[in-house]
Amino acid sequence: MSATIAARDAFKPNWTARLGLIAVALYSLYAIGQLDISWARLSVGFGEAGRFLARMVPPNFARWELLLEGMIESLQIAVLATVLGIIISLPLGLMAARNLAPWWLSAPIRGVIAVCRSLHYVIVAILFVKAIGFGALAGVAALTVASMGFVAKLFAEAVEEISMKQVEAIRATGAGPGAVLLYGVLPQVASRFIGFSLYQLDSNLRNSTLVGIVGAGGIGGTLFAAFKRFDYDFVCAILLSIIALIFVAELVSGRIRAALR
Amino acid sequence: MNNTMAPGMKPLMREWTYLTPAEAIGRWLVWLAVVAATVWAVRSIDIIPEFLADAPEQMADLLVRMWPPDAAHYYPDVHAALIETLHIATLGTILSLFLAVPIALLAARNICRIPVLNVTAQLILVSSRSVNSLVWALIFVAVFGPGPAAGTFAIAFRSIGFVGKLLAEALEETAPGPLEALTAAGAPWGSLMLKGVWPQVQPAFWGIALFRWDINVRESAVLGLVGAGGIGVVLDDAINFFQWDRVATVLLAILAVVVVAEIVVTRIRSRLI
Numbered sequence: 001m002s003a004t005i006a007a008r009d010a011f012k013p014n015w016t017a018r019l020g021l022i023a024v025a026l027y028s029l030y031a032i033g034q035l036d037i038s039w040a041r042l043s044v045g046f047g048e049a050g051r052f053l054a055r056m057v058p059p060n061f062a063r064w065e066l067l068l069e070g071m072i073e074s075l076q077i078a079v080l081a082t083v084l085g086i087i088i089s090l091p092l093g094l095m096a097a098r099n100l101a102p103w104w105l106s107a108p109i110r111g112v113i114a115v116c117r118s119l120h121y122v123i124v125a126i127l128f129v130k131a132i133g134f135g136a137l138a139g140v141a142a143l144t145v146a147s148m149g150f151v152a153k154l155f156a157e158a159v160e161e162i163s164m165k166q167v168e169a170i171r172a173t174g175a176g177p178g179a180v181l182l183y184g185v186l187p188q189v190a191s192r193f194i195g196f197s198l199y200q201l202d203s204n205l206r207n208s209t210l211v212g213i214v215g216a217g218g219i220g221g222t223l224f225a226a227f228k229r230f231d232y233d234f235v236c237a238i239l240l241s242i243i244a245l246i247f248v249a250e251l252v253s254g255r256i257r258a259a260l261r
Numbered sequence: 262m263n264n265t266m267a268p269g270m271k272p273l274m275r276e277w278t279y280l281t282p283a284e285a286i287g288r289w290l291v292w293l294a295v296v297a298a299t300v301w302a303v304r305s306i307d308i309i310p311e312f313l314a315d316a317p318e319q320m321a322d323l324l325v326r327m328w329p330p331d332a333a334h335y336y337p338d339v340h341a342a343l344i345e346t347l348h349i350a351t352l353g354t355i356l357s358l359f360l361a362v363p364i365a366l367l368a369a370r371n372i373c374r375i376p377v378l379n380v381t382a383q384l385i386l387v388s389s390r391s392v393n394s395l396v397w398a399l400i401f402v403a404v405f406g407p408g409p410a411a412g413t414f415a416i417a418f419r420s421i422g423f424v425g426k427l428l429a430e431a432l433e434e435t436a437p438g439p440l441e442a443l444t445a446a447g448a449p450w451g452s453l454m455l456k457g458v459w460p461q462v463q464p465a466f467w468g469i470a471l472f473r474w475d476i477n478v479r480e481s482a483v484l485g486l487v488g489a490g491g492i493g494v495v496l497d498d499a500i501n502f503f504q505w506d507r508v509a510t511v512l513l514a515i516l517a518v519v520v521v522a523e524i525v526v527t528r529i530r531s532r533l534i
Binding site: 016024027031032034035036037041042043045046048051052072073075076077079080083114115116120122123126127130131132133135136137140154206207209210211214217222223229232239242243246250 | 287295298299301302303305306307308309312313316319323324339340344345349350351352355366379387388392395396399400403406408409410413416417479480482483486487490512514515519520
């Protein structure tokens with residue numbers, strides 16, 4: 001007789017997962033209590049949401065000059081911040097790559113990049129508004145810092161993944177450090193770098209519509225002012241314009257990315 | 262010597278170039294566009310020279326006022342706000358997961374076969390992503406009034422687009438085999454999802470959830486600037502009173518939490534995936 005085969009239960013209950021779910025549910029209840037979210041408040045809120053939405057339609061494009069001015073300023077902030085951020089990220093990323101730079105250089109640069117990335121761009125924008133005053137320049141500076149944090153980190157990671165064979169081959173011809181970078185390293189990471197830059201342009205465009213909330217230029221200031229004056233139909237117009245702008249930007253960058261591939 | 266080459270060798274003498282003429286022109290056009298956009302932006306952006314001139318001085322002044330950070334301010338004010346921020350981020354993430362899963366199922370073309378629903382779901386995801394979390398916070402402050410409830414909903418609604426998009430992509434990449442096997446066995450829809458799809462997207466799901474939580478911790482720190490609760494309220498107060506030493510304390514606290522959150526996420530990710 002053949003040995004008895006233990007009946008396999010393919011769908012046996014996963015107790016750790018169930019316990020985890022219960023823990024998440026308990027935490028949610030606790031946090032809801034802590035944050036003072038109650039059903040009464042929510043139901044009042046949903047009533048308010050109805051009124052709010054009713055006041056938003058129809059969107060009011062009567063002050064389109066103000067809207068256009070803000071959008072153009074946002075666009076300028078995004079372009080400048082991306083260009084500056086990329087120019088700064090290139091050397092930063094190379095210096096932060098552990099396979100090219102010595103540790104005493106890469107470690108502090110990595111620290112700088114981590115700080116740039118950890119602080120939210122709106123907080124950075126507040127600090128720059130204090131330092132360079134109200135206006136688009138503070139927005140450019142804040143988004144440049146944010147771009148540095150993102151592009152330099154990804155660029156450093158890309159550089160760390162390159163094949164060292166080509167670098168060694170260029171070195172073996174007696175090339176100096178500059179030529180090694182130019183012909184051994186950069187060709188291997190160029191396409192990825194362009195990808196990161198495009199992505200960053202996209203996200204800078206999103207973020208530049210917002211830094212105006214703290215006075216750093218762009219459409220955000222207009223949006224915040226409209227919110228404060230309960231001009232909800234104008235708010236709706238601004239939001240629709242922002243969504244349209246971002247949608248177009250996403251289409252364009254998607255096309256470019258597809259063309260690059 | 263070269264002149265006496267056999268006629269068949271002619272193609273070998275071809276000069277090789279890296280790019281075709283069309284590609285070269287295309288690249289030049291792209292560079293031209295980049296430079297033109299930069300020049301346009303530099304020339305027409307509103308820069309006030311006086312502000313730029315004393316920027317280093319002002320920056321130094323700011324740093325001097327920030328140092329030393331007011332450590333006494335940390336407990337209990339900043340600490341309580343920090344905990345509230347973490348609650349907003351976590352609860353917002355959990356809520357967004359619940360809201361995003363059905364939309365992702367509708368958006369995935371291999372799960373939901375009705376094109377109209379696919380497009381509608383994609384539209385919801387795009388609009389959720391296009392509106393920034395601070396703008397969502399402004400909207401929910403108008404709806405729920407100032408406080409952490411507005412922040413939680415802002416975080417949740419901003420995250421739906423992100424989670425839903427990535428989850429829908431993960432769903433579309435699942436292998437159809439297990440689903441077909443279960444369908445052939447006559448399994449109901451719930452079992453199809455639970456036993457055919459869920460095991461395949463589970464790693465991606467937890468990865469997305471953790472990644473979004475990490476982002477949400479960062480974002481919930483600024484929601485308070487528009488009155489949606491969390492540590493941003495404390496930060497805003499300190500800035501409005503020009504108490505820069507307190508601002509420094511708050512910034513250090515945010516930095517610490519963000520770094521810790523990132524380390525925690527990396528640890529859990531490496532264990533899960």
